[in-house]
Structure formats: C-alpha cells, structure tokens
Amino acid sequence: MAGEVRLWKKPDIHRKTVTMADPTIGDPEITFTQIDVDLDVQDILLAASQHDLAKLRRLVRTQSQLPDAANVKDPETGYSPLHSAIAACEPEANDKANGTTSTATIGSEILKSGVDTVKLLLQEGAIWNDLDNNDETPGCLARRIGAMELYDLIVDAGVRAEMLMNRLDGYEELSNDEEEKERSEDEPETAPELVDSADQTSTVTNAPANPEVTNQGYLGSSLTIQQDRILDSDQNGVMMEWEREIMRKSAEKLLPTTGLKVLNIGHGMGIVDGLLQEKAPASHHIIEAHADVVAEMKRRGWDSKPGVVIHEGRWQDILPALVANGETFDAIYYDTFAESYADFRDFFSEQVIGLLEQDGKWGFFNGMGADRQISYDVYQKVAEMDIFEAGFDVEWEDIPVPKLEGEWEGVRRAYWVVDNYRLPLCRFMD
Numbered sequence: 001m002a003g004e005v006r007l008w009k010k011p012d013i014h015r016k017t018v019t020m021a022d023p024t025i026g027d028p029e030i031t032f033t034q035i036d037v038d039l040d041v042q043d044i045l046l047a048a049s050q051h052d053l054a055k056l057r058r059l060v061r062t063q064s065q066l067p068d069a070a071n072v073k074d075p076e077t078g079y080s081p082l083h084s085a086i087a088a089c090e091p092e093a094n095d096k097a098n099g100t101t102s103t104a105t106i107g108s109e110i111l112k113s114g115v116d117t118v119k120l121l122l123q124e125g126a127i128w129n130d131l132d133n134n135d136e137t138p139g140c141l142a143r144r145i146g147a148m149e150l151y152d153l154i155v156d157a158g159v160r161a162e163m164l165m166n167r168l169d170g171y172e173e174l175s176n177d178e179e180e181k182e183r184s185e186d187e188p189e190t191a192p193e194l195v196d197s198a199d200q201t202s203t204v205t206n207a208p209a210n211p212e213v214t215n216q217g218y219l220g221s222s223l224t225i226q227q228d229r230i231l232d233s234d235q236n237g238v239m240m241e242w243e244r245e246i247m248r249k250s251a252e253k254l255l256p257t258t259g260l261k262v263l264n265i266g267h268g269m270g271i272v273d274g275l276l277q278e279k280a281p282a283s284h285h286i287i288e289a290h291a292d293v294v295a296e297m298k299r300r301g302w303d304s305k306p307g308v309v310i311h312e313g314r315w316q317d318i319l320p321a322l323v324a325n326g327e328t329f330d331a332i333y334y335d336t337f338a339e340s341y342a343d344f345r346d347f348f349s350e351q352v353i354g355l356l357e358q359d360g361k362w363g364f365f366n367g368m369g370a371d372r373q374i375s376y377d378v379y380q381k382v383a384e385m386d387i388f389e390a391g392f393d394v395e396w397e398d399i400p401v402p403k404l405e406g407e408w409e410g411v412r413r414a415y416w417v418v419d420n421y422r423l424p425l426c427r428f429m430d
C-alpha cells in the first residue's frame with residue numbers, strides 16, 4: 001500500500017525468546033529448546049525496515065552495545081540493515097506467495113524514505129556488498145524489486161569504497177618504500193571502515209577477475225586447448241567461443257580500415273587476432289605469456305602470417321622494450337587472464353601513453369565483475385574514472401549477450417552472468 005512502510009518481519013519481533021524445534025534432540029516435533037534473540041540486532045533491523053531515521057540514528061550511533069551496529073545481521077535471512085531498508089520497499093505482490101512476479105510499482109513515499117534510510121546507513125559505515133543468505137547484496141535486492149534509485153545509491157557507495165581501496169593500495173606501496181609517515185598523515189579517517197567492509201564481502205578491486213587464480217599460478221599450469229574453449233588445469237575458463245561476437249565488434253571498432261598497425265595482448269584462442277588479420281594490418285604484434293598458447297599459435301602458423309610479430313612473455317616485461325624501441329600503434333587491445341585490476345590499471349596508466357598513436361584507439365575485454373550485475377556496474381564506473389585520470393576518453397556500447405546456460409558444462413565457474421556486454425573504446429582526451 002502506497003505510503004506505508006511494510007515490515008520485513010513479523011511484528012512480534014521483540015520477543016526475548018522463541019521456541020524452535022531442535023533436530024539434534026530426539027523427535028523435532030516434540031522436543032523444543034529456547035534460544036535467545038539478540039534484541040539490539042532486531043531493534044536495528046526493525047528500525048531500518050520501518051525507515052525510522054531518528055530511531056535508527058540513535059541505535060546505530062549511541063545506544064547499541066554492538067561494535068559494528070550498521071552491519072548487524074539477521075541470523076535467519078542474513079539481512080543487514082541495508083537489506084532490511086531495501087526489502088521494505090518491495091511492492092506488495094498479491095501473488096508473491098504463489099511465486100509469480102509482481103508488476104506493482106514502488107510508492108513514491110516509501111521510495112523516498114528508503115532513499116533517506118539507505119543514505120543514513122551508508123554514512124554510518126554500512127557495507128555496500130554484504131551478502132544475505134540468498135546470496136544477494138543489498139544492491140542485488142534493490143535491482144530485483146525494481147528500486148533503481150536505491151540500486152544507484154549502492155552502486156555509488158561501491159564505487160567510493162573501491163576507489164578508496166585503490167588509493168590505499170597506492171599508500172601501501174609508498175609505505176613499503178619507507179614512507180610510512182606520509183601514509184598515516186594522508187589517510188582519510190573513514191578509510192579503515194570501508195576497507196574492512198569490502199574485505200568481508202564478495203568483490204575486491206585488486207583481486208584477479210577470478211579470485212581463485214593468480215597470473216603466476218595460471219602461467220605455470222598446463223592448459224586444455226579445445227575447439228571451443230581453453231581451460232586451465234583447474235577447469236577455469238580462460239577463453240570461450242561464445243565471446244566471438246564481442247571480439248568481432250571490438251576488432252571492427254579498433255581497426256576500421258586496412259593497413260593500420262595493431263598490438264594485441266593475450267592471444268588465447270586467436271579469435272580477435274583472426275579478426276584483426278582480416279583487416280590486413282600493416283603490422284600486427286601479439287604478446288602471449290603462456291607457453292602452451294604460444295606452442296599452439298606456432299602449430300597453427302601464426303608466426304608466418306603477414307605482418308605478424310609474436311612476443312613471447314608477459315606484457316609487463318615486453319612493453320617497456322617496445323616503448324624504448326619507439327614502436328607505436330593505431331590500435332591496442334588488452335585481454336589477458338588471471339590478472340588483477342591493479343595490473344590492468346598499470347597497463348593503461350603507464351604503458352598505453354608510450355605506445356598509442358595520437359589519434360589511435362585502445363580497448364579491453366570488459367569482464368570485470370561480470371558474475372554479478374552490481375559488481376559489473378561498479379567496476380565500469382571505477383575503470384571509467386581511472387581511465388579518465390590516465391588521460392583517455394571512453395565510449396561504451398551495449399551488446400546483448402545470449403543466454404549462456406549450456407556453455408558452462410565442464411567449466412569450474414560461470415564467469416559471465418550479466419545480460420549486456422559493455423564494449424569500451426578509448427582514445428586520448430582532446
């Protein structure tokens with residue numbers, strides 16, 4: 001009902017104790033045990049779900065004995081106060097119980113009080129990407145119920161947290177260089193909370209795209225190279241045929257005409273390189289670090305294709321020499337595997353400037369955070385800001401990705417779940 005804040009939990013929430021079946025003691029039908037329900041936690045969650053700002057502020061700031069009151073969790077649902085505040089905005093779905101999707105819209109008053117509550121909680125240090133028992137972050141929940149205004153607030157909080165983590169990594173490097181003093185003076189006061197928050201949750205900026213694999217580990221593992229995929233020794237998908245359309249669009253944008261000079265980093269299945277070759281480039285440099293991929297490239301005759309120069313090794317080791325030799329390119333593409341966001345940022349902040357022609361273009365496989373829509377949206381904004389800071393403009397084009405359900409058989413982890421691929425094209429700023 002419009003204007004009414006719906007409770008996310010039944011109103012008898014204040015009971016000090018509840019009875020429940022204990023399956024470990026005899027017949028669960030007849031044996032009961034008493035458990036304590038933490039009143040503080042329930043009070044905070046209830047105030048969040050009621051969008052009661054005054055009470056919530058009081059509870060979170062002063063009254064609660066809890067050390068991290070803005071991030072308490074309901075033991076049953078795993079809801080944090082942010083989840084509770086957002087779930088309370090869900091339109092009344094008559095048929096929710098029947099499992100059908102509601103078409104009802106969120107009342108503007110509820111949305112407004114939801115916005116205020118979410119803002120308050122974020123100011124009080126609420127974690128933007130904490131997971132509930134349904135594996136949803138507050139942002140996932142907001143998106144699912146169609147509360148896009150709330151979703152955008154959470155995305156912005158995610159961007160702030162991730163940007164801050166990047167900066168702190170920079171500070172850490174400084175401190176390793178014996179500049180510890182400078183670090184502690186410059187560190188923003190809110191930093192530790194945000195860093196702690198993000199550490200507990202689902203995405204971390206400087207983790208590799210697949211957190212289970214490091215670049216060093218990957219490069220030392222042996223690969224299974226098949227017709228439609230490359231897998232590492234743990235069955236992680238390194239490259240898959242379904243990405244061909246993305247590669248095609250990327251190659252078209254990077255090399256609109258024949259006779260240009262192109263550099264591709266990461267050969268993989270050779271899909272993008274095959275498409276770049278179709279544009280008869282004047283020169284076509286390829287950097288590839290994995291010995292199995294290099295062997296396969298040679299077996300398939302890449303070393304004798306027109307204009308092709310293969311560099312065996314990591315781009316981190318190869319690119320400085322190319323810069324020193326004065327090599328420049330009209331187009332550069334970056335698509336590696338098991339590298340961190342920090343590696344990628346080093347690539348475009350440190351290397352591209354020395355390699356790209358003034359009117360050249362560069363692009364990358366935009367797969368960061370693609371296993372969850374909110375992570376994808378956060379990473380896009382983080383990358384965009386860093387790309388601007390490095391002196392480039394970026395243009396995005398959405399490409400629908402077909403349903404990939406059958407694709408993941410035999411692959412350890414579905415690294416792509418979002419509906420649209422956002423294809424980036426970067427140029428020097430005017």
Ligand SMILES: C[S@@+](CC[C@H](N)C(=O)[O-])C[C@H]1O[C@@H](n2cnc3c(N)ncnc32)[C@H](O)[C@@H]1O
Nearest residue numbers: 266268269270271272289290314315335336337
């Ligand atoms: C996702 S695949 C590239 C797919 C390619 N775009 C295609 O169209 O088939 C990533 C490739 O990057 C390579 N790679 C990983 N880390 C690298 C690094 N540091 N330097 C160069 N190549 C790297 C991997 O061995 C792999 O062949």
